[in-house]
Amino acid sequence: MFDTQTISLGIEILAATILVTTFLIVSSRSLMFYVRLFAIQSFLLGLVALLVAVGFGETHILIAAILTIVVKATVIPIALSKVIDKIKVRKEIDFTINITTSLLLCALLVILADSVARPILEAQRMSDLAVFKVLPMSIAVMMIGLFIMIARKQAVSQIIGLLTMENGVFLSGLSITYGMPLIVEVGIFFDIFVAVLILGVFVFRINQTFDTINVDTIRRLRH
Amino acid sequence: MIEFASTFIVSAIQILLMLLATPLVCGIIRKTKARLQNRRGATIFQPYLDLSKLMRKEVIIPSTSSWIFRITPYVVLASMLLIALLVPTIFAPVPFHWMGDIITIIYLFAAARFFLALGGLDAGSAFGGLGSSREMSIASIVEPAMMLAVFTTAVTAGSTDLSIIVNRLSTTQASIIHPSHVLAFAGLFIVTIAETGRLPVDNPGTHLELTMIHEAMILEYSGRYLAFLELASQMKLLIFLSLLANMFAPVGMAIDTAPLSLIVGVAAFILKVAILAIVVALVETANAKLRLFRVPELLMVAFVLSLLALILYSIIGS
Amino acid sequence: MGYSLALPGFYFALLIGGFSFGAVVSLFFVRSNNANELTSQFVIRLGKNLGFGFSTLASLGGCALSLSVLLAGSPYQLEFGRTLPFGPLSINIDQLAAFFLAVISFLGIAVSIYSFGYTNEFVGRRNIAVFVFLYNVFLLSMALVVMAGNAILFLIVWEVMSVTTYFLIIYEHEDSSSRKAGILYIVMTHIGTALLLVMFITLAGFAHSFSFEAFRHVRTQIPPSVNTWIFLCALVGFGMKAGIVPLHIWLPEAHPAAPSNVSALMSGVMIKMGIYGMVRVFFDFLAPGPEWWGILVLFIAVASAVLGVLYALMEHDLKRLLAFHSIENIGIILMGIGAALLFSSFGSKTLAAVALLAGLYHVLNHAMFKGLLFLGAGSVVHATHTRNIDELGGLAKKLPWTMFFFLIGSAAISALPPLNGFISEWLTFQALLLGFDIPDLAVRLAVPVTVALLALTGALAAACFVKAFGVTFLGLPRSAHAEKAHESSFSMLFAMGILALACVAFGIAPGIMISLISRVTSSFFGESGSALSVLNVGTLTIPRGAGSGVSPLMLLSLLAGLIIAPIVVGFVLAGKIRTRTAMIWAGGLEKVEPRMQYTAAGFSKPIRMIFSNIFRATHEIEISEEMSAFYKPQIRYELKTESIFQKYLYAPVRQTTIAAAKIVRRIQTGHIQSYLAYIFITLILLLLFAR
Structure with missing residues (x-):
């Protein structure tokens, strides 16, 4: 239908858009906005998987693509926005690291991700252009996900960070091997899904107990 | 000699088309916003009517002002018209493309802004100073972001000449498009929102001192001067939309002067600008005005994205 | 050569003689200070005007000399004093020296003319004769710095320059801040000189001579580690004078303290002597080095540019604000030089030539607009006796011409097209973008970051000058000083007019200057004609890649046409413009007050x-x-606002120095016997070592 080059280009562009959504998450302070951006990000990721599945004939990825779009781009965002509605916390107020600094640090992370990915790619002689461009970006998405968990204090942000990280993992998997074995993929999936459910319940409980979802307060449990 | 004359004629046509299309774009955005907010809204031709009314009205000149106040509308409008000559809309290269490249265009915007800010300070009112101060502060991040975003495409095409960039991107195969262009586009889109004074950075619809930026600067202007300034700011919007449309998606761009390709060029341009105008209206409707000191955070996103675009282009697989 | 009319010898004599006469002549006139008040004032005035007349003449000579060397293409050399222990003192005006001499002389002409009117207010209040003496010696020493052909002469005139500057800074010595600025300056500049001395001695060790010619001959024989040592000495030593971050702290204190005409020279040309030294050492004495040299210079450049402009934004003192902008512009110049170093370490001579050209063109342009701005600030201070812009305002009506020239200067420094600042920033951007041609990771990271911060600097500079110009000249007067201001004298306006014209001319006709400067760059990098070409109607083109260009002259003429068009079209469509002057809304008060601004x-x-x-x-x-x-x-x-450098760099250094001094003080016992013992011990140690 399409030649490999066009598909590669499509994947690259989608991956870059995913990176943009990740940066927008870092730049925002509204929890609802995080969730929406995450939904968009997951949807784009689903599209990448779809492209890989259709373009390179890897049919098992199709299942992963559909799962991504259904679960990550629809179910999880809806569940999270319900949680946000319930706990009535809409904004991230105080940060470990403020937004401007966060953005600059994330830019550094992208460069770091590139320098990490480069030797691997060069050692493997990956001549495929798409991998060359997408792998650094997916590693960057992973790192920024972890960064979000460090920089933000609200529990919902932590969940978003975790999910972003997982999206990065999936993207890098897609870019290197056109998808891991289906069983691994689905395994990770349910892992994440359960994690989100549990965390969602946690957030709700934390809020009930401490009247806040600021994870700083959990330190009080030590006493 | 004939070539020289045709250069001028083609340029004159470009300027006239831009001038005529400018209020329409503004009208489309207003209408779309109105529809999205369940209002009927004025006709999309309302901006023309507003401008023609302002043209006939008397100009009030503050007694405290100097000649800077009086030349500002002309300098600002002339800068925008000059940029309109340099930006490819329906065909590339534009006849005067050798006259100035993308750096020139950005600095011409800076020149217009410089005088606009001085015009704001000239009357000696608190509002003018407030507007000037905010405009210059926001521009101090927006301008570099814009420059980096366009440099990403410039480096891809191997030239800073806008016409050559557009020409190259539209004639060569898709392989020249790089993922970093997505980042640059996102950066330039935020820049567009900020530079043209749209929500959530500035609200073109209100005169509330807590929020206004552009409107505060031109608060003392009236009559024909205001008409010129309004036209200039609407024109800026059209220029930015053309930049977004033609630098990142030069589809359908006419690269010769055959009638068919010109018609395709016009159609493609109208379509692309209309889509972008509607997207701008959507963004404006979906977002509330940010607090002034939250704005830099948004602009930093544009700056970081554009910087990353340039860095990614330069280090990843180029 | 077809330039037989050019008489470099005569121009050289005019240059040296003019400044020397100018320096001495006013000293004679102050002696005859015995008649009544009026005649004595007349005599002093005559002496001072003669002094400035001679300096104008000498500067003209300098201009002619540099042009004749640049056009002839061969250096002008002189040697004298063959019996000196360090070899003859030689004058060697090559292309680079001629270019810097042109900058010094051109600004020298304008500032000397300005000084006729500006120094009138000193008559009868200060010792003007000493001022004229120092002024002439200052200009002469700068001219000699660039003309020096050997290290000893260089160091002597460098020192003369530093010391005269010190005296000029403390000219208004009853002000304690001036004295403090002077001390800071003299200490910092001597640290720099010490490093230069070390550098020259190291070089001389290889060349077995102090002449620059000999340094050039051994450039390929110096081992890399020594090369690096020389590079660092030059960077810090000359950087001290240029005011690079973090060695800049003397600059914002010293420049405003001096009288404004001297400030103009200090900011316009004296700090460029540091740049001259760097270019001389980096490209003339040293072979292309490792790439980290270029990266380091770019890093310093970026830091100077961004921090300079940010600190300038926080200033309300007009002259301090301009001084901080000098740091910023030194940063922009160094971006060109750093890029040239970086490119030349990869052997890309063409790219290096463009980058160096951008830097040197900015040297010239900065001299023009910064000179203009300092002269304008001088006019403002002269008229209002305050440098605090929060006490000014509304000067547009009181000083219309000063305002007009200051506007041109502000627009030029904000790099607005089609003025000269724009052209050199454009060239710097182009030079940096050419760096994408080099397939090296470090370059490809350094270049985008430098470009980003150069763009940030430009935007912030525009913001700063909207503030400086707007608050000073527009709106309503904020104090009685501003209300009673008056326009400056003709000579001051004339001088500003020359510089304003230069800002416009070097902007719309960059071809002339660029063809001259490319003679300088081709003396280092060979013929570099393909890197940059100047076409008709002043179109500047970078033919590399797909080509990109700018034509400031066309921009200006079209801009003029497009300014007129709306006037005509408006008239045709809607008739004559009707205007009415009225008071602005004052928030319900009777009339608008300056405090509201x-x-x-x-x-x-x-x-x-x-x-x-x-x-x-x-x-x-x-x-x-x-x-x-x-x-x-x-x-x-x-x-x-707190200076991070004062707190984290200078304060610890100062404290350590004081602590060390306290320890060392213990050897100062005050007994003559112990001092004798020190001498004795030293003698014994020396004998032991020298065995």
Whole structure:
């Protein structure tokens, strides 16, 4: 239908858009906005998987693509926005690291991700252009996900960070091997899904107990 | 000699088309916003009517002002018209493309802004100073972001000449498009929102001192001067939309002067600008005005994205 | 050569003779200070005018000399004093020297003319004869710095330059801040000179001579580690004079303290002597080095540019603001030089030539607009006796010409097209973008970051000059000083006019200067014609890649046409414009008051908030509640920004020095016997070592 080059280009562009959504998450302070951006990000990721599945004939990825779009781009965002509605916390107020600094640090992370990915790619002689461009970006998405968990204090942000990280993992998997074995993929999936459910319940409980979802307060449990 | 004359004629046509299309774009955005907010809204031709009314009205000149106040509308409008000559809309290269490249265009915007800010300070009112101060502060991040975003495409095409960039991107195969262009586009889109004074950075619809930026600067202007300034700011919007449309998606761009390709060029341009105008209206409707000191955070996103675009282009697989 | 009319010998004599006569002549006139008040004033005035007349003449000679060398293409050399222990003192005006001499002389002409009118207010109040003497010696020493052909002469005139500058800084010595600025300057500049001495001695060790010619011959024989040592000495030694971050702290103190005509020379040309030294050592004495040299210079350049402009934004003192902008512009110049170093270490001579050309063109342009701005600031201070822009305002009506020239200077420094600042920033951008041709990771990271911060600098500079110009000249007068201001004398306006014209001319006709400067760059990098070409109607083109160009002359003429068009079209469509002058709305009060205007501090507040990590501003608000809670007669607002360099670099150094000095003081016992013992011990040690 399409030649490999066009598909590669499509994947690259989608991956870059995913990176943009990740940066927008870092730049925002509204929890609802995080969730929406995450939904968009997951949807784009689903599209990448779809492209890989259709373009390179890897049919098992199709299942992963559909799962991504259904679960990550629809179910999880809806569940999270319900949680946000319930706990009535809409904004991230105080940060470990403020937004401007966060953005600059994330830019550094992208460069770091590139320098990490480069030797691997060069050692493997990956001549495929798409991998060359997408792998650094997916590693960057992973790192920024972890960064979000460090920089933000609200529990919902932590969940978003975790999910972003997982999206990065999936993207890098897609870019290197056109998808891991289906069983691994689905395994990770349910892992994440359960994690989100549990965390969602946690957030709700934390809020009930401490009247806040600021994870700083959990330190009080030590006493 | 004939070539020289045709250069001028083609340029004159470009300027006239831009001038005529400018209020329409503004009208489309207003209408779309109105529809999205369940209002009927004025006709999309309302901006023309507003401008023609302002043209006939008397100009009030503050007694405290100097000649800077009086030349500002002309300098600002002339800068925008000059940029309109340099930006490819329906065909590339534009006849005067050798006259100035993308750096020139950005600095011409800076020149217009410089005088606009001085015009704001000239009357000696608190509002003018407030507007000037905010405009210059926001521009101090927006301008570099814009420059980096366009440099990403410039480096891809191997030239800073806008016409050559557009020409190259539209004639060569898709392989020249790089993922970093997505980042640059996102950066330039935020820049567009900020530079043209749209929500959530500035609200073109209100005169509330807590929020206004552009409107505060031109608060003392009236009559024909205001008409010129309004036209200039609407024109800026059209220029930015053309930049977004033609630098990142030069589809359908006419690269010769055959009638068919010109018609395709016009159609493609109208379509692309209309889509972008509607997207701008959507963004404006979906977002509330940010607090002034939250704005830099948004602009930093544009700056970081554009910087990353340039860095990614330069280090990843180029 | 077809330039037989050019008489370099005569021009050289005019240059040296003019400054020397100028220096001495006014000293004679001050002696005859025995008649009555009026005649003595007349005599002093005559002496001073003669002095400035000679300096104008000498500067003209310098201009002619440099042009004749640049056009002839062969250096002008002179040697004298063959019996000196360090070899002859030689004068060697090559292309690079001629270019810098042109900058010095051109600004020298304008400032000398300005000084006729400007120094009138000193007559009868200060020792003007000494001022004229120092002024001439200062200009002469700068000219000799660039003309020196060997290290000893160079160091001597470098030192003369530093010392005369010191005396000029403390010319208004009753002001304690001037004295403090002077001390800071003289200490810093001597640290720099010490490093230069070390550098020259190292070079001489290889060349077995102090002549620059000999240094050039051994450039390929110096081992890399020594090369690096020389590079670092030159960078810090000359950087001290140029005012690079973090060695800049003397600059914002010293430049405003001097009289404005001297400030113009200091900012316009004296700090460029540091740049001259760097270019001389980096490209003339040293072979292309490792790439980290270029990266280091770019890093310093970026830091100087961004921090310079950010600190300038926080200033309300007009001259300090301009001084901080000098740091910024040194940063922009160094971007060109750093890029040239970087490119030449990869062997790309063409790219290096463009980058160096951008840097040198900015040297010239900065001299023009910064000179103009300092002269303009001098006019303002002259008229209002205050440098605080929050006390100014509304000067547009009182000083219309000064305002017009200051506007041109502000537009030029903000790099607005089609003025000269724009052209050199354009060239710098192009030079940096050419770096994408080099397939090296470090370059490809350094270049985008430099480009980003250069763009940031440009935008911030525009913001700063909207503030400086707007608050000073527009709106309503904020104090009685500003209300009683008067326009400056003709000679001052004439001088500013020359520089304003230069700002426009070097902008719309860059071809002329660029063809001259490319003679300088081709003396280092060979013929570099393909890197940059100048076409008709002043179109500047970079033919590399797909080509990109700019034509400032066309831009200006079209801009003029497009300014007229709306006037005509408006007239045709809607008839004649009707205007009415009225008072603006004053928030319900009877008339608008100056207090309602935005202040300089208010103007830059958003930027202070955005960059709060750098400024670390603290403010204090004090409200005296005397009448009632609702009417507050007095509100005091004080704002302090903290210099990160003062706190984290200089304060520790100073404390360590003082602590060390306290330890060393112990050997100062005060007994003559112990001093004799020291001498004796030293003697014994020397004998032991010299065995």
